[in-house]
Amino acid sequence: MKCVFRARDGIEAHMLADLLEQVGIMAQVQGDMLQGAVGELPAAGLASVWVAESDEARAREVIADFEASQPADTQDSRRQATQGSFTRGLLLGMVIGALLVLFLLR
Numbered sequence: 001m002k003c004v005f006r007a008r009d010g011i012e013a014h015m016l017a018d019l020l021e022q023v024g025i026m027a028q029v030q031g032d033m034l035q036g037a038v039g040e041l042p043a044a045g046l047a048s049v050w051v052a053e054s055d056e057a058r059a060r061e062v063i064a065d066f067e068a069s070q071p072a073d074t075q076d077s078r079r080q081a082t083q084g085s086f087t088r089g090l091l092l093g094m095v096i097g098a099l100l101v102l103f104l105l106r
Contacts, residue, residue, distance in 0.1 A: 001028070002056045005049040005063050013047035016063060023062055025055045 007013035010032030017027035032047040051059045 001050045002053050003048050003050050004056060004059045007032075007047040007049065010047045013049050016066065017049050019066060020049070020051065020055075020059055020062055023058075025051055025059050025062070027051050027059070 004027075005013070005016055007016065010029070013029045013032055017029050020027040028050045030048050030050055034046045049059075049063075
């Protein structure tokens, strides 16, 4: 058996394993149950998709075609926007808190 894909989570791993099985490649997901061991923390990279050595090249082609057909990952841009708004909110909260403390101490 050869690992052909390391998934972000179990859902992605099972989705790709099902895709491979649709084209006639027997696939197995491993490590997807390990995500529960870390509780609510995000556990990326634990789930992986495995195929027989004879199917490795074809499986990698199918996965590459699938990834090419997906829209660009905008998660980084969303994360940056969220961090920026969090920082602005934190600063605004600190200023308002300081003004309230000054008002109450007078």
